[in-house]
Amino acid sequence: MPVALHHIVIDAHDLPALARFWSEALHWRVLSEREREIVIGPDENAPVGICFMPVTDPKVVKNRLHLDLTTTAEDRDAEIARLLALGARRADVGQSGEESWTVLADPEGNEFCVVRPKRTLVG
Template identity: 75%
Template sequence: MPATLHHVVIDSHDLPAQARFWAAVLDWRILSEREREVVIGPDVNAPVGICFMPAPETKTVKNRLHLDLTTGPTEQEAEIERILGLGARRVEIGQTGDESWTVLADPEGNEFCVVRPKNTLIG
């Protein structure tokens, strides 16, 4: 059997705060909270979740891996505003202004995108 994706792991300073932010963004819930690991997901039996692990260093450069979020057909701008209200901020990483996505950062500076609405992984 091939390997399957289990968790996306995000290094964090404040694991509970990061977990609460991302759970609110994704409408997920905190599934497990330990001192050195907090796991969120839509359900304990979901195929993939996000795990927050402690990291002593501060983020200093653009992420090499980031999450892309999408919305319903007419909700992209409203969703961006909602996420900003949860504690995200807009960031510039070299965009031209013509992109179909918006780059945001979570409260600890990890970049992610809210992309145009999509129905499949490729379109």
């Protein structure tokens, strides 16, 4: 059997707070909570979740890996506003202002993007 993606791991200073932010952002829930890790996902049977692990060192540079989120065109601005209300902030990673995505950072500074909706192909 080939390997499969199991979790995306995000380093965190405040595991419960960051897990709560991402749970609310994605409309997911906490699947397991231990002293040194919290896992969130859409449900227990989901093939992939996000695992938060503790770190003590501060984040200093732009992430080398980030998440891209999408929504419908009608909901995009409302979803960006919702994410900002949850604790995200706008982030500048050198974008020109002409991009079709918006760069945000979670409460601990991890960048992510809200991209234009996927186009559905009609065959």
